[in-house]
Amino acid sequence: MPLDTSFTGQKFKVVGTRPLRPDGVDKVTGRAKFGADYSAPGQLVGRILRSPHAHARIKKIDTSKAEKLAGVKAIVTAADLPDLTNGDKGMFDILENCMARTTAFYDGHAVAAVAAIDARTAREALKLIKVDYEILPHVTDVDEAVKPSAPVLHKNMFTEGMEPKPKKASNIAKRTEFGHGDVGAGFKEADVVVSRSFKTEQTHQGYIEPHACVASVGPDGQGELWVCTQGHFVYRNTCAQLLGMEVSKLRVTSSEIGGGFGGKTHVWAEPVALALSRKANRPVKLVMTRDEVFRASGPTSATSIDVKIGARKDGTIVAAEATLRYSGGPYYGMWAELGAMTAFACYDLKNVKTVGYEVLVNRPKTAAYRAPSAPMAAFAVESAIDELAHKIGMDAVDFRIRNAAKQGTKSSYGPVYGPIGIGPTLEAAKHHPHMKAPLKKNQGRGMACGFWFNFGGQTCTDLNIGVDGTVNLAVGTVDVGGSRASLGLVAAEELGIPYESVRVVVADTSSLGHNDMTDGSRGTFSSSMATVFSARNAIKILRERAAKMWEIPVDDVVWEDGHAKAKGEGRGNLAPLSLKEIAAAAGTTGGPIAGHNEIVADGAGVSFATHICDVEVDPETGATKVMRYTVIQDAGKAVHPTYVEGQYQGGAAQGIGWALNEEYIYGKDGRLQNAGFLDYRIPVCSDLPFIDTQILEIPNPNHPYGVRGVGETSIVPPLAAIANAVSNAVGVRMIHVPMSPPRILKAIQGDKIGR
Amino acid sequence: MQYEAPDTTKAAVALLAKAKGSAYVLAGGSDLLVRMKGGFVEPDLVVDIKRIKSLHDVKNTASGWSIGATVSCAELGENKALVKAWPGVVEAANLIGSKQVQGRCTIAGNLCNASPAADSVPAMVAAAAKAVIAGPKGRRTVPVEQVATGPGRTSLKKGEFIEAIQLPKRPQRSGDAYLRFIPRTEMDIAVVSAGVNLVLDSSGTVKEARVALGAVAPTVVLVPDAAKAIIGTKLDAAALGKLGAACSAACRPIDDKRGTIEFRTKVAAVLAKRAAKIAYGRAGGK
Amino acid sequence: MSVKISTTVNGDKVDFVCDADETLLDVLRNRLGLTGAKEGCGTGDCGACSVTVDGRLVCSCLVLGAEVEGRKVGTIEGMANGDKLHPLQKKFIEHAALQCGICTPGFLIAAGDLLKRNPNPTEEEIRFGLAGNLCRCTGYDKIVRAVQAAAKEMRGV
16 A cells, blocks of 8 residues: 555544543553663662863873772773764764763763662762863853853864854854845835844753663673663664664663653763673663753753844835854754744745854753754744834734745745644634733733744554454654554554554564654654554555455455455445454464554644733732733644643743743853752742643644644743733833843833833 | 661750761751752761650740741641741741641751741741750750851751740730742742731830841841831831831842842842731731 | 661551661662652652651652651552552543653642642642642643542542
């Protein structure tokens, strides 16, 4: 059967219903096994020694005393992780980030690791390792890092994407540019122009489960890794390369994952755990502390963004440009590039230009965080859009509707859009009761839009039919938020059997072909596509078996409602064969029945959302309370609507935290001041209202069921929506996120700027 | 580390007095265990005082209240008579940490942790609370504001620990209140805080007042000028303005990850005024 | 120094030996095989390790194992009655009050304590009552609704 990924508009029986999730009982009884919940026989405890300095040359590491401590079984430094990256710069950065080589680039950078018989011994051993540092000047602020006077992290870093290529090394790793038209000419047509600079501070994904793994490597070159990850296949490939192992010899099992949001797409300590295990020839369990998670696993970028937008009095945007500087930690990334691509993606613009600069600083290596880079760009652009609407005297929603991208629009980052949801989400916002609800004193309402690409990528699934006709579906995308339920629904839909007859598991790397990460909102999108085709392949075999049982040509057998049905003259007396009956006979009709599918799931439909929020600001303290919040987003097709709502609500809550309180705070010494949940303040239950959701379904033409990714877009609008609401409440334009109480109080009581 | 759980005060004092290395008292543990986890302290001896039965009582006597050192803040909140008598002290105690922390933390521990941002301390200082200290030389009683001498430092000598906190007997027409500013609605350390305790005369005029501020100086500070600003008034706008000004003037804060000098100085005045109004209402003022 | 402790966990008599400075959380997870309580922070800021000690809700990361001599410890593993889930457990699944599930055991223990003390809490009481438990996935919406639904069922209305 050809793999036609087109949307067919079929009527669904179970897709779109809300059954219970298959991992529910395990997770409410405490028996679900997360990263730190597994133990291997004879395992050691691994711990990592980290640099207390923001930037320092490592002159010498003396491990001799630690080695002599009873109970220490292995000590690893960069010398035990030789460079096997063969010129692959990205891979070398990962290696160096896992274990500093000649230089520690941030407070928390790993410099050595120990495996010992227990935690106490491991802790003692770390104290006995003497590292001789030469402290170097550091820079942690994104704007400071681009100044000519800033200390340069890498002497061989000459900005890519510049013509001519710079002769002087700097902290700008790369320049990227997107857009079309002529912004200079466009601005000349403008009646009103808003031009403003914005800043956002660095935030962390803040998953509640710290990174954890159990690594086991033997002298035979075979290994096992149990780990909480968003992509065990990618972890396998990375770890195998860094350790010089053959990919097939390393089996990686993904544990239940206690949140990732992008932060578990990247290896941090896993190669170190494997190196320790290989050296000790015993399993090693390595669990980060919360302090280590903040200091040494990847947060998102801090940014500094300049935006200029011009419009005619009739409300037409004539030109838009932005310059975006994103911090990447000490390593090259594509963070500003993603910001530059997404910044104006919601709008239909004749003249648009965005320029991104990847800026290196002495902070942890930046990692993806839910729609990486888009929320900051949206904060800047959607704030400026609001201000522009106000200056023109147009309603903020109407102004956006007038300029919204639609099918056929050439996007600001290049491609031409198919059917998209920005217009419909804005129309839904315009007519939402939230928009008309009265506001009280000190309250303000804001709204904003957001965009995310969504990804597809390499995917495969295995669908096996048991002897009793129940079904096992093995997928390779880690379930981060309920996708096993969604994929069970898809298998049940295709096969025509009850949801309860399907058990979905996330297979380990030795049991299934390669799957890319669960990132880019691809888990349900791509694995559901592969599941549809796996099921259709299984149905083909089921029809063949039925044909054999009936002794009729397979072309005369159709599959309907979970049954093989014979068609054609004289076949009326053949009672339909159920999947169960065919499965029971499998042993005599050709053996086990299964369906497989391996694809690159192209065509992830882009995603748009519009958020509305009301805030109340205490004018005497600058404290902000979110009073009401509404998320409107296009899901393409909501396979399990409850979990789609959950994604919308969760993304909004993370965005609210980012907008109001969350930030990395560095001291003058370059050390992180708030590496814990006490002072890195993610929203608590009493900080939030119920978060209302409205799911729109504009089918993705490139998925059989019309599915689009839903996981990320919901974090894009909140920064701007809340900034617009606060600005409207206090009468001052907020330009720095998070809008912490001291910043708001200063804005209120300082000079009034803008509106 | 050695762990001991003696069942008398005398035994606890003896253990602490003869300890060779670093010795710590464990009451609720919500500060001590955090510091141990972070590697900031590595005790040689921990003396768990929760097995000392006499430290687990809340007593209401003719001379006032006595709260044993191991009574958790959650238990204070469940004591209706205490809540009625000292609502400000109890609300302050009930703001420390989460419900989980409430089940463990104590006001004696909160005092001995000697953080300038400790929630219960401004309320206790405003209440003129006293600490009963047991030690090798017997018992002594000191005003709570004399316990902390700086961030993390106390005036307790080797072998000493706090057995109980005493709150005075409540006169008629009295009331107290505590407010703190935190960026979230829960789970934060106070950025700035204010405790106010008032006694009114029969006409509703403030007769006695004590105002204390948290997180604006190395220790919680009692602000006599703030009290003076409202004594003899019915908390009219002018008096409240003077109260706020006196509080801001008493601030000697720092810029840190939780707040700025400017913010703390401004908001100290806001909170003191708001707390004074609540205390006034609780004292029966209108 | 190590200490020998006799205690009761979920109604069962348990003896264990642990280091004097070892937390109850580490004892439960590493010595008793009860990994339902999670370490999200180790400093009492996330609530993922919530258990009860003598009926009082605590973070087990802020309790020493040595302290529970002769006491009664309650963990998530003891919440269901045999094969019958507690109403909170049932409602958490029905209302999709969990996404990743790492915070779920802590939320259930804390919510159980909340409903024991206040069988008919308002939304605000639920939100403040559970403020010591961090969830990064759900935005708390469905958690609050699940607790409301469980409270209603437990009150028999």
